[in-house]
Amino acid sequence: MNILNMTAVSLAAAIKNKEVTVMDATKAVLKQIEKTESTYNCYVTVDKDGALKQAQEIQGKIDSGELTGPLAGVPVAIKDNMCTEGLLTTCSSKMLGNFVPTYSSQAVINLQRAGAVIIGKTNMDEFAMGSTTETSAFGVTKNPWNQEHVPGGSSGGSAAAVAAEECYYALGSDTGGSIRQPASFCGVVGMKPTYGSVSRYGLIAYASSLDQIGPLCKDVTDCATIMEVITSHDQKDSTSVQREDTDFTSALVDDVKGMKIGIPRDYFGEGLDSEVKEAVLKAAEVLREKGATLEEFDLSLADYAIPAYYTIAAAEASSNLERFDGIKYGYRTESYKGLHNMYKKSRSEGFGAEVKRRIMLGSFVLSSGYYDAYYLKALRVKALIKNAFDEAFAKYDVILGPVAPTTAPKLGESLSDPIKMYLGDIYTISVNLAGLPGMSVPCGIDSKGLPIGLQLIGDCFKEKNIIRAAYTYEKARGAFGRKEEN
């Protein structure tokens, strides 16, 4: 039995059956990290001692029957923008290079209650701003499928850690595709839940109205299981939604008979790589064979989602990141003359180029005289996009398309042209603007040997539709993994 390539759910079952111990799994993951981390750089912080200590405690609770859940004892990695009490939380920024929170984010607390062993904090684009994990202040993360390629972003460290078996599953956050796109690039399953499903308390905000925490994991079963654990109504988060229908694992059904799947023509137009297109359409065919009906339709507005998104996200980010001022925590410049100089120098030295670029843009679009023309206009377009999805979901249970126009680009290719990088988010961004759930499931490997992701989008609170479709597809597809393992 290769303990490392087990899924989270199968590992927990093996622990429960006393086939392996929590310590075995934890040590195996730590050993794997020792072996491959210098190559991939998935983590900002590996909490070796803490993990071993947790492993012991959790094993005790499993043995005593206190912990019985389907994830008890499974090692997990947390994206470094989620606060973890007593454990460095940097957002991959020099600004928070020394920040040790005294509280944990609610999603992390939910995992801990379910018996998760927290291995460490994963690398990301600085403050989640980026699509490649190259804007991290702590070095780039490399794609385990091919080290010359990026893992995607911003949750690139989480996706790569799952793919490299440096953890069993990970939490990421998705503001414009930051879970789904790296999941696609690293050949793992990733899900962005409906906005409001997972508490944002303790998630260091990029764009509050779009941010949502979700899982990156090895298969759809793990995904549904993790979703059940992290979803909660949190009174500390005003935007948290009280849901009754969070028994996501009940949707792990190998059957899509009668399911209506819409395929937006606008997601298959110019700019989409032909190999990606072929793989995604092939996946759609699989679902049709399984009994779903497919129909092409015009979603419209896809071209407007990116400018609307970057206006809204930059505006919110410019405000959310004001609190990083060198006073209460984080980086303060060495020498300064007076208060405002201290602010400016601390922020200019503490933030990287992409973060500064978005803060500048956001401050500008909110400034006097431009608010209506840019910010309010973007919020109106958001309303139109939401309407377009509402119309689509009146007809379809699930919308199917690619996650990204291409597979993972090479390191260094994307940052030179920000707009080109932003265009890579074209298929994922609308989902955030409309608050919808979306999932990325591996559906193929291109001629360069890089994985391709299939995106399934559901209506708000209809995660179960996409879980069912994804599970059915996954069953038909069969095992998926890196070549050396297959």
Place this chain on the structure above:
Amino acid sequence: MGKQYETVIGLEVHVELATKTKIFCGCSTEFGGAPNTHTCPVCTGMPGSLPVLNKQVLAYAVAVGLATDCKITRYCKFDRKNYFYPDNPQNYQISQLYLPICRDGKVEIETESGKKFVGIHEIHMEEDAGKMIHDEGSDYSLVDYNRSGVPLIEIVSEPDMRSAEEVIAYLEKLRMLIQYLGASDCKMQEGSMRADVNLSVREVGSLEYGTRTEMKNLNSFSAITRAIAGEKARQIDLLEAGEKVVQETRRWDDNAGKSYAMRSKEDAQDYRYFPDPDLVPIVVTEEFLADIKAKQPEFREDKIARYKEEFDIPEYDIDIITGSKHMADIFEETVALGAQPKKVSNWLMVETLRLLKENNMDPEDIRFSPKHLAGLIKLTDAKAINSTVAKEVFEEMFKNDIDPENYVEEKGLKTVSDEGALRKTVEEVIANNPQSVEDYRNGKEKAIGFLVGQTMKAMKGKADPGMVNQLLKELL
């Protein structure tokens, strides 16, 4: 000087609400904790923390809006006001710009020149900032976030006031309404009520407004009066000299009697307001509104009218007593316990006011309970204690809210009504003061006063002066 000017004044009044907890977190709003002991991740702007609105803040804001004849905004939101300053831990203040909770209200004020209405432009809810402490002679300042996140309402008036008298009358009116609602204690010295003055001048008869300035740091009614006079003179001087008034924020230095511009090239005054995505909209339901309406108290005007009907006490007393909701409550509750209104009023008007003044306290600070005041009045009615002892007991009651009955018992202050004991003392006093006795017998009526005093002294004050008088006359 040929031209006649009039001042046009509008006020922005910040009132700290009397909630137990802060506006967006469960930290206590209590005064006086050690620095940063009433803080949490939310009110110190820690990364990842999120605000959740205190329902009582909304209730108070709506209540003040109804009391000032405002329209209540049935769908309102919070906005972020972005500016960097260390007392503002997120570097944005959560406030309301686009959809404030109340709009278009008015209050009636009365000054020597008569009655008039002052319009309320809007009332919005927001969070207070922390406190900056400036260490003399050092190159740093210190920040304490205990006040950060304390709920405020900002009441923005229309530019309807024309004099300092009107401004003071308006502030007193607001204070009265808000105190009656229990929404705040409105103490200017402690900062729970703060006023910024927007002032411009124009030639009498002109319909256009002049350029206004905003004056901050006004900590008392008298400072406001002085600041208005100072700013009016400064603006007129500028205009007379052919210069222009610059629209700016100025800081009043009451000791120097001058204001200073608070300009800095780093303060762009461009707050980039936008709806706070961390808070959800508020919909004021019929039910919520009806509940607040039902709980509105009897305000001062109605109370005055009722007192005139119900109680036979002077109008002057009514005016003073209703000038504080707290005092009016004490009055009414004491009367309800069976005390005679006139007697209750006397205790409030004479001894209470005297002690408040001596101790530099407000009527809101009165601590004795109506039950104890009623008890004291009962003791005097029964002649169980004389008026001198009663005053002594009251003072103790004012300080520590003691139960007068127990106190009198414990300290043995009951009037000696045993005629035998009293007669014995009077006889001793007569024997020991032959000169006064003779003076009295020679027709000096006043001499008896001295003898009464001596008797009271010998009785340690615990005698009924009337009885002493009577006995003396009898024995002489």
Place this chain on the structure above:
Amino acid sequence: MANIISDETIEYVGILAKLELSDEEKEAAKRDMGRMLDYIDKLGELDTAGVEPMSHIFPVQNVFREDVVTGTDCREAILKNAPRQKDGMFVVPKTFD
């Protein structure tokens, strides 16, 4: 490029955002912001007359806390990450003289 960002604008936005850019960064910021705004101007093609700006996705409203004290003294935790502290407070450059 339709949107030309002036030096003054970059300077002004720098004051708002409390960022101090080097000359090189300023040139890059002017170029990037101009390009982004050109791109954002694409939104102008859409007729949004009569469309309410959507700041919140769901009609979730009236989320309140009761007015009950839940906070306890956690000064130590609050000050734990402070770059400079004194007497239980955060130290900042002098703000007033």
